Amino acid sequence: MPRAPTTTDAFNAVAEASRRDLLDAIGAEEVTVNELVDRLGLSQPTVSKHLGVLRAVDLVLVRTAGRNRWYRVNGPALKPIHDWVRSFERTWNLKLDRLDDLLVELKSQEEIQ
Amino acid sequence: MPRAPTTTDAFNAVAEASRRDLLDAIGAEEVTVNELVDRLGLSQPTVSKHLGVLRAVDLVLVRTAGRNRWYRVNGPALKPIHDWVRSFERTWNLKLDRLDDLLVELKSQEEIQ
DNA sequence: TTGACATATTCCGATATGGGAATATATTCG
């Protein structure tokens, strides 16, 4: 049994540094493929292929306009990673217990209003 | 150029679901290899090999006692993942801005004391 | 010492990979 395909889930897609760079390069904007080629200095086919993987796991969304494709990051697709890592956060961040208290407080305040 | 080795960094090591399961199974305890074999229902060599990858990227620490090896999770090795994902958190969690305010406040309070 | 136990390592095989180069597919413009 080989390694799980990169398109299996966000964990596998994001394991490759180039794809993290790609997501960073897009950031909060809506960006064109050629713009990403310029920003990252990768070849156009390489960028397109990485975007294909990111698309397969819903990490990016695309909008077609003429001959351009405008890509943007689909943040929520990263949530599974965030949630999983977060369960270990307590191990390295001792202040989290205080933060927990604050969150509980914040939540109860919201429920009141 | 093939895929980056699983031992390249925490991102690659953790891309494999079995290894996330392994870390989950260890949790906050200190656990023996055979105990993990029992908990996960994987073969002993498989568990040992996964632990080898996790060791290579410092995601687990080991202590040898007689013929046993006691493994524990090394939380801080997950921080790079946490930090990277966190930079996109704002995309899906709108309450983060309020949380930011709280953190700034908390920090300034700490500096005072 | 010999056997049992705990763990690691090696050998095997089918498979997906990332990047380069070339090419295909649209779409726009003149």
Added chain:
DNA sequence: CGAATATATTCCCATATCGGAATATGTCAA
């Protein structure tokens, strides 16, 4: 229409992978 532009796809290959099976290494116990 034909050229140019934007993007995706295909073909290539050296390489690392996961799991199984077998085996090696190390430690304890009688």
